[in-house]
Amino acid sequence: MNVRSGNAQRTAKRGRGRPLVDDKRRIILDAALREFAERGYHGTAVPEVAEAAGVGTGTLYRYFASKEVLVNVLYRDTKARLRSALLDGAPPVDLALADAAERWFSELWRRLGAFARNEPDAFRFLEMQDHVAYLDAQSRQVEVAVLTPLWLAGKRLRGRASGASVDVLIALLWGAFVGLIKASRLGYLTLDDSKLQQAGAACWRMIAPEPSRPRRTNKG
């Protein structure tokens, strides 16, 4: 019905002296993130989002054609922010270095921790389970777009390691991190820097190319 409300045509809008984050569209997305992260898509009413954003309900509908469009745009936007946080400006991987993989992981872990700390709602929102039902094809593609670079990096770094396949390791790693954050949010543990570090070390043991000794005697 209403075709407007994509992404592209609004990016040009800035250009004032300061970056002044006032774009109403942005404000609505931020509010929607807070609300959806808190109570889920179905548990949140559109007027609640509007009020949280400090705009009228009608205004929200000028920027997003429907609640479903809103949540999809929000999902892609948030996923993209995660992607940026994890990948943008990452130091290049120098395969020549012996500990290239460990360096790479260390950096990834650092960034994951920063993202979870800086944007807890984004993290929580992205991890909601019941997404699938209302996400459209485009959103589901974006999902993959975040993982692919990790997967590629993993591929390049593992070299000839024979342990678990990269997709399994990514799933485990990502899941482990999510579990850590979730446990922290639910109060099952208190996540300070030290524990985050411990967790990182543990995860590294999980995905490390091989017991770190070149020759493995696993199957033979």
Added chain:
Amino acid sequence: MNVRSGNAQRTAKRGRGRPLVDDKRRIILDAALREFAERGYHGTAVPEVAEAAGVGTGTLYRYFASKEVLVNVLYRDTKARLRSALLDGAPPVDLALADAAERWFSELWRRLGAFARNEPDAFRFLEMQDHVAYLDAQSRQVEVAVLTPLWLAGKRLRGRASGASVDVLIALLWGAFVGLIKASRLGYLTLDDSKLQQAGAACWRMIAPEPSRPRRTNKG
């Protein structure tokens, strides 16, 4: 009118030796699990659950006072099933054995895999995020009751290990497993026995008491 859905197996069920837990209550819980697992609490209408159970809407309310009561009972019931699956009849831990911890983990991993395979909806439902909002105090207690035994076992097994604290390791392990299952459900990987094994090995590396000593006496 409505012919399909859960009528057949109910009629045949009578006549067995015991009254059997055929119970309409059970049927409703099972249907609710399927529906809630699929679309979440807020995304599922009560009549949908009733229809999935093959009963009238009013009937559902004869067994559960409200939607919220239903979801809480379901949560506790499912959590208890998980607990049973993980702990009931588990072989005792013999601390005398050098590889007691690994044996324990191996058994746990096997059981996790079986549970996720046998009751995918149960697993998915339990992992939903937005639970907290509508769970009552009793349900939240049950939550803990599942983790405590794991935590205790972990404590006993770790001995003087220096790595991460038990709560962190449990969070990571549980998360990793959830991530694995979720990735499988979303189609990011295909989880066969081999991959499950690989994942188990990786997780073991993550939580193993002391991978620190170069020589591991795992298989030899």
Added chain:
Amino acid sequence: MNVRSGNAQRTAKRGRGRPLVDDKRRIILDAALREFAERGYHGTAVPEVAEAAGVGTGTLYRYFASKEVLVNVLYRDTKARLRSALLDGAPPVDLALADAAERWFSELWRRLGAFARNEPDAFRFLEMQDHVAYLDAQSRQVEVAVLTPLWLAGKRLRGRASGASVDVLIALLWGAFVGLIKASRLGYLTLDDSKLQQAGAACWRMIAPEPSRPRRTNKG
């Protein structure tokens, strides 16, 4: 649909040694009176009536074809009880006596008081306003049947009195008594014998043929 459940065919049922008030029909009516008097017709659920009567819901429907039939039968039954209480065995009016009217009123007032005291629920139920909507033609006729005797008695007794017409006086008298009972029920006054007496005296002043002096100097 269901034609049964009238009145006649069940009256013969007694005949045992004692009057033993166990007739299930009667029990249901009594329970219905209590419940309807308390919360009104629309405010009372049929199962509530059944439970109050100590019978199954289905049983109630064996005696009364529907909730509406029940309330109509109950209304007529209760109205008849009121009629009996006011009129049955009343001493004949001896018009020869100078104070025939006052005697008649005194007896009426006594009986009203007794009825209100002995059957408060009956009284309350009969006075509910929202009756009209669900009462059938027959019930509305019964309504009149109670008033008619009063009206006739009034007619005979007033003789040539010129004050207010009989219908107005009956309305006022009945209303005054209802007001008294209602005020008592709501706690606006405490109705002991003394106050009931006072009220009777006041009402008699209201309807007395004329200022009570034989020769009236009202208009002449």
Added chain:
Amino acid sequence: MNVRSGNAQRTAKRGRGRPLVDDKRRIILDAALREFAERGYHGTAVPEVAEAAGVGTGTLYRYFASKEVLVNVLYRDTKARLRSALLDGAPPVDLALADAAERWFSELWRRLGAFARNEPDAFRFLEMQDHVAYLDAQSRQVEVAVLTPLWLAGKRLRGRASGASVDVLIALLWGAFVGLIKASRLGYLTLDDSKLQQAGAACWRMIAPEPSRPRRTNKG
């Protein structure tokens, strides 16, 4: 879709000098009064009220949080209107006059008649019995607020009269008037000015301080 019912007068209403109490809130209250007066609280569905008011169901809920809030607000509002009708601008009672009490009663009776004639639904609604169940504390207070002034006036006027106590007389008087109106509504009598007058005279006899003395200076 729904064209009829309360749209016309609303549209014309704008444009007067003052904002006027046109208010959708008022319109809903008026409609609710008509419906509740007709079939009682439990016998009236919320959408019926909304339709009678010419608004959508959702709109009604924008003005009243629930059906129960609606009926309470309506009750207090209507009670206040009754209070106004009976008391506002009433001529002061001059105790010096011999017939102060009769004047006071005469005025009260006139006002009662006017209220019952002008606002029959208000009168009927207020007299419903089953109110108590759903009225909140505030509403029950208002109940008293109407009677108190009458009671006080009665106290002052009775002087040393020996008859019935004031609370009894008020109950009787109010009840008698209600009975009159109810009889009229049910068709047991036709209430014209003459009959209203007759009834007033009769009620005055009922409550008159001392009808005992033969000579009354009523008309001459």
Added chain:
DNA sequence: GATGAATGAGGATTCATTCAT
């Protein structure tokens, strides 16, 4: 463009009535 009052379809829940036992 922005707003929020208005709307009615849809969701949770109740209850009069039926019917298999």
Added chain:
DNA sequence: AATGAATGAATCCTCATTCAT
């Protein structure tokens, strides 16, 4: 005959969406 579990229409209420201002 008696029962009460089962039912779905009807009820109260919510909320995504529209539109007049």
